[in-house]
Amino acid sequence: MRKMSGRTCSRASCTKAAIKTLTYVYSDSTAVLGPLATYAEPHNYDLCAAHSERLTVPVGWQVIKQEPTSEPTGPSEDDLMAIANAVREVANADLKEKAMSPELGRRGHLRALPSN
Numbered sequence: 001m002r003k004m005s006g007r008t009c010s011r012a013s014c015t016k017a018a019i020k021t022l023t024y025v026y027s028d029s030t031a032v033l034g035p036l037a038t039y040a041e042p043h044n045y046d047l048c049a050a051h052s053e054r055l056t057v058p059v060g061w062q063v064i065k066q067e068p069t070s071e072p073t074g075p076s077e078d079d080l081m082a083i084a085n086a087v088r089e090v091a092n093a094d095l096k097e098k099a100m101s102p103e104l105g106r107r108g109h110l111r112a113l114p115s116n
């Protein structure tokens with residue numbers, strides 16, 4: 001049964017609201033995951049957030065994720081990348097310090113302890 005308003009995930013037994021549209025480009029062995037399409041096409045599949053995250057494609061296929069040009073809600077992809085990079089940088093610096101000089105790493109650790 002087709003609902004008149006709103007789009008739901010096309011995955012079996014999933015009733016969540018669709019937020020992305022997956023398009024299979026068979027000639028290029030590519031699955032394009034982009035913003036919700038304005039109209040339904042034969043090779044389009046609407047997906048909810050969870051299913052677009054867990055998207056899997058056949059072996060040998062590639063996935064292209066198209067981000068919407070403007071996303072008014074939540075942190076942007078850039079923000080998330082910046083946070084991820086910052087965390088990675090700290091982790092890498094920490095690892096490098098320990099790998100290069102265990103002594104220094106240990107002392108650095110002690111120095112970091114609160115003095116009270």
Ligand SMILES: [Zn+2]
Nearest residue numbers: 009014048051
């Ligand atoms: Zn779903």
